[in-house]
Amino acid sequence: MDAESECKFDKVIEILVGKWKPIILYHLLTNGTMRFSELQRAIPDITKKMLTQQLRELEYHDIVHREIYLQIPPKVEYSITEYGKGMDTVVQAMHDWGIAHVKHLKELYGETN
Secondary structure, three states, rough: OHHOOOOHHHHHHHHHHHOOEEEEEEHHHOOOEEHHHHHHHHHOOOHHHHHHHHHHHHHOOOEEEEEEEEOOEEEEEEEEEHHHHHHHHHHHHHHHHHHHHHHHHHHHHHHOO
């Protein structure tokens, strides 16, 4: 097996690592372009600092595009890049599995979260 065909899960994990990136990606893939404040409202438990950090990392990897509008007050919008749209099936599969897992645990243990 050559270096090109070796497992690249480490690259995917590097992009998706952490609690917030998959959630941010899910919202942007589902809702399209969103302002920073809209993302904050959609993910109420995330801090401004953490949202900014996670968006910058996703922007670095060319998954998220940041558009700045020079107006008063300043307006910044985030969207998924064409390249980032390739993650749609991965993020949707994670979301679907999460729903199935919660249902499974509820059936197994009677848990409600």
